[in-house]
Amino acid sequence: MAKKVLAINPGSTSTKLAVYEGNTCIFKDSVKHDASEISTFERIIDQYDFRKKAIMEALEKADIKVETFDAIVGRGGMLKPIEGGTYAVSDAMIEYIKKAPRGEHASNLGCVLAREIAATIDVPSYIVDPVAVDEMEDIARYTGMPEIRRDSLFHALNQKAVALKAAKDLGKPYKSLNLIVAHLGGGISVGAHQKGRVIDVNNALDGDGPMSPERSGQVPLGPLYKMIFNGDYTLKEIKKKNYGQGGLVAYLGTNDGQEIERRIKQGDEHAKFIFSVMCYQIAKEIGSCATVLKGDVDAIVLTGGVAYDKLAVNLIKERVSFISDILVYPGEDEMEALALGALRVLNGDEEAKIYT
Numbered sequence: 001m002a003k004k005v006l007a008i009n010p011g012s013t014s015t016k017l018a019v020y021e022g023n024t025c026i027f028k029d030s031v032k033h034d035a036s037e038i039s040t041f042e043r044i045i046d047q048y049d050f051r052k053k054a055i056m057e058a059l060e061k062a063d064i065k066v067e068t069f070d071a072i073v074g075r076g077g078m079l080k081p082i083e084g085g086t087y088a089v090s091d092a093m094i095e096y097i098k099k100a101p102r103g104e105h106a107s108n109l110g111c112v113l114a115r116e117i118a119a120t121i122d123v124p125s126y127i128v129d130p131v132a133v134d135e136m137e138d139i140a141r142y143t144g145m146p147e148i149r150r151d152s153l154f155h156a157l158n159q160k161a162v163a164l165k166a167a168k169d170l171g172k173p174y175k176s177l178n179l180i181v182a183h184l185g186g187g188i189s190v191g192a193h194q195k196g197r198v199i200d201v202n203n204a205l206d207g208d209g210p211m212s213p214e215r216s217g218q219v220p221l222g223p224l225y226k227m228i229f230n231g232d233y234t235l236k237e238i239k240k241k242n243y244g245q246g247g248l249v250a251y252l253g254t255n256d257g258q259e260i261e262r263r264i265k266q267g268d269e270h271a272k273f274i275f276s277v278m279c280y281q282i283a284k285e286i287g288s289c290a291t292v293l294k295g296d297v298d299a300i301v302l303t304g305g306v307a308y309d310k311l312a313v314n315l316i317k318e319r320v321s322f323i324s325d326i327l328v329y330p331g332e333d334e335m336e337a338l339a340l341g342a343l344r345v346l347n348g349d350e351e352a353k354i355y356t
Contacts, residue, residue: 003070003346006117007338008055010075010109013038015051017058018335019069020343028335031058044104045097048112055113072118073342074110075334076130078102079355081152084133084160084198086341088352089115089125107131126352128341129156131205135197140292150208154189154201155304161337162303162329163193169327170299177298180289180324182282182316184306185332186255188212190282192289200292202285207242210281213255213306216246217281248278257309264311279312283319290323297324304332 002022009016013035019027031054041047059066076087077097087093089111097108111127118125133156141149159181166181167174175196182190188210191201202209202218211217227233233241241250249255251274252263263271290297300320306312307330317326345352 003343004068005339005342005346006059006066006069006072007335007342008072008074008110008113008117009334009338010051010106010113012106015054016335017055018339019064020336020339022343023340025336025339027062027064029058029062031055044100044106044108045112047106047109048116051109052113052116055117066117067121069118069121069123071124071126071342071346072114073126073128073338074112074114075107075157075338076127076132077108077110078105079130079132081132081134082130082355083135083353084129084156084196085353086126086128086345086350087355089118089127090355093127093355102132105131124345124352126342126345128338129160131156133160133198135199136201137199140200151203151206152198152201153203153205154191154198155183155185155187155204155332156198157334157337158303158332159183159189159191159193159198159201161333161340162301165329166299166301166327172298178293178296179299179301180286180293180297181301181303182286183332184212184282184302184304184312186212186214186305188215188217188282188285188304188306190285190289192292194293200289205243210285211247211278213248213257213278214244214246216242216250248274257306261309261311275311276315279315280319283316286316286320287323290320295323300324300326301329302326303329305330307331 005020007018013033015031017029018025079096093111097111100108114125131153134152136152143150163179163181164174166179167177179193181193187204189201189204191198207216209217228238252271260271260275286300307328313328344350
């Protein structure tokens with residue numbers, strides 16, 4: 001009989017739920033939370049009871065019995081740097097998340113919710129490939145300033161899940177391949193996957209790599225620190241330019257891919273050019289990862305929402321197709337990635353790792 005798993009993915013104003021029986025999704029829901037109610041909680045961890053109640057009510061409404069689950073899996077949060085994989089939720093993990101030394105984020109609740117719900121029915125709880133996955137080689141961490149090191153913070157859940165899909169389609173184990181995986185969403189991360197480890201990747205959260213629909217990506221330091229120290233902008237305003245108000249939205253006033261596509265089809269040359277700039281920068285980042293892998297690249301994998309856009313895919317392909325074959329898996333399914341990560345452990349395909 002196929003194993004049954006509940007996947008939980010807490011977001012800033014919603015909690016996504018999915019129930020899988022084997023590889024088949026039999027239920028999916030996104031429970032919306034009123035922003036004004038969320039704002040009453042001082043810390044993310046304080047939302048635990050509120051979120052758990054919403055989850056239980058959603059399951060009850062769908063007539064899904066908690067007792068039928070073989071495991072509960074939650075989105076991993078801002079944990080200490082760890083290698084990729086599926087982790088059993090541990091006391092050490094919970095304690096770290098409660099203190100949140102790396103920052104407050106809604107995904108921090110994933111492991112707490114998974115464990116507490118799983119404990120009521122005596123089944124295991126897991127997280128899968130959190131944003132804190134860090135498999136970078138030491139040489140990739142260094143910059144020209146000893147005070148600043150590069151951190152690994154990227155779309156690990158989707159990158160790893162899509163890499164496994166690519167490996168299956170290539171008919172080879174993930175750990176035998178060298179892949180370049182480009183997650184193209186509101187943020188963009190491009191990772192060099194060497195034999196199952198992401199040995200280098202741009203920090204999509206912190207102004208590294210290509211610009212994206214809503215993030216600036218890497219910019220020259222000189223003009224940036226002049227902007228700051230000339231008093232023209234506050235630190236808060238600069239952060240917004242980097243994250244949330246940078247990239248396409250800064251140039252075009254929108255991060256809506258369909259809106260930008262409509263403008264381009266209607267002959268908006270400025271929109272077409274700026275969109276081409278983003279794709280140019282993505283291609284450069286892919287080329288950079290090819291040097292990390294010393295040119296030994298089995299495939300380039302494009303994923304995320306932007307990968308639905310044929311113009312984007314073609315603009316990237318024409319610059320990087322000389323490196324290797326290109327595989328395209330549009331969109332992302334975090335719920336499937338979470339569920340399949342737990343199922344791999346339940347089915348004995350891999351062992352759960354222990355967070356200490």
